[in-house]
Structure formats: C-alpha cells, structure tokens
Amino acid sequence: MKRRPxxxxxxxxxxxxxxxxxxxxAVSAIQRILGERPWISYDSVAATLHDLRWNDIATAVAGGxxxxxxxxxxLAAILPGTATVLPLAGRFDSGVARGGYRTALRTxxxxxxxxxxxxxxxxxxxxxVRVDTARTRPDGLADAVRTAVADRLDRIGPxxxxxxxxxxxxxxxxx
Numbered sequence: 001m002k003r004r005p006x007x008x009x010x011x012x013x014x015x016x017x018x019x020x021x022x023x024x025x026a027v028s029a030i031q032r033i034l035g036e037r038p039w040i041s042y043d044s045v046a047a048t049l050h051d052l053r054w055n056d057i058a059t060a061v062a063g064g065x066x067x068x069x070x071x072x073x074x075l076a077a078i079l080p081g082t083a084t085v086l087p088l089a090g091r092f093d094s095g096v097a098r099g100g101y102r103t104a105l106r107t108x109x110x111x112x113x114x115x116x117x118x119x120x121x122x123x124x125x126x127x128x129v130r131v132d133t134a135r136t137r138p139d140g141l142a143d144a145v146r147t148a149v150a151d152r153l154d155r156i157g158p159x160x161x162x163x164x165x166x167x168x169x170x171x172x173x174x175x
Contacts, residue, residue: 105120110131146164
C-alpha cells in the first residue's frame with residue numbers, strides 16, 4: 001500500500017483563480033443588467049483585445065506564461081509525489097505513516113549513548129541519519145547509530161529495506 005499525497009495546493013490555486021475570474025465576470029454582468037457602471041468595462045476590454053496582434057510581445061508573453069502554468073499543473077497532476085504511507089512486509093494492506101516511520105528511526109538514533117541530537121531524512125532507497133554529539137572523539141558512534149537504526153528497521157519491517165547512511169557532527173578537537 002503506497003498512498004500518495006493529494007495535490008491540494010495546485011488544485012486550490014487553480015480553483016481560486018477560476019473563482020476570481022467567475023466572480024469578476026458575474027459582478028460585471030450583474031452591474032450591466034442593473035444599469036450601473038461596471039468595474040470592468042466590456043467595451044474597453046474588447047477594444048484592447050481587438051487592437052492586439054498575434055506577433056505583439058504582450059501576446060507572446062501572456063501565451064508563454066499561460067503555457068508554463070498549464071505545464072506546471074499538468075506535471076503536478078501526472079508525476080507521483082512522495083508516499084505518505086509506506087508499505088510494510090507481511091500483510092497485503094499494512095503500512096506505516098511517513099512521519100511515524102521517521103520519528104521511530106530518529107528515536108532509535110537519539111537513544112544511542114553520546115548522541116545529543118538526531119535528524120533523519122527518508123529517501124526512496126536510503127535513510128540518512130545525521131547525529132550531533134558533544135564528544136570530541138566520536139570513534140565508533142556512527143557504527144552504533146547504524147546498528148540501532150538497523151535494529152529498529154528490523155522491528156518495523158518495511159517492504160523495501162533502505163540502506164542506512166550515518167553522518168556524525170562533533171565539535172572540533174582542541175589538541
């Protein structure tokens with residue numbers, strides 16, 4: 001089970017732009033029906049559009065911007081996002097939330113003696129763990145963190161086991 005994120009932001013932006021355009025047209029139409037002066041004059045818009053030519057720079061720029069916006073929306077709809085629920089080995093429909101997975105691995109790394117803080121980045125095939133330590137000689141700390149994270153991965157049991165990369169940040173030696 002791999003659940004993908006909803007594409008809320010592109011959908012929301014598209015909906016807001018279309019809603020604003022519809023409201024603007026509706027308000028102008030209602031103002032024309034009531035005999036009031038509309039916010040946007042239909043005659044001035046029609047005259048401006050009538051004076052434009054296909055080879056004008058404004059037409060080319062507007063077309064390019066609209067084509068780019070359409071391409072971005074199309075790519076947002078087609079390309080898969082990062083999975084929000086990662087599959088586990090075993091049952092067909094078992095999974096773990098990405099945030100819980102990251103928290104469990106960060107907790108395992110932070111529990112190692114000598115680790116002051118831990119950060120975890122989840123990739124498709126690799127888990128990157130960066131730990132901070134107050135030790136001036138962090139010899140063996142990376143191996144201990146790697147072992148702790150690997151043990152936690154064994155207990156979680158992901159469908160595709162990622163490789164674990166550990167980076168240790170220590171204060172500078174004063175000798």
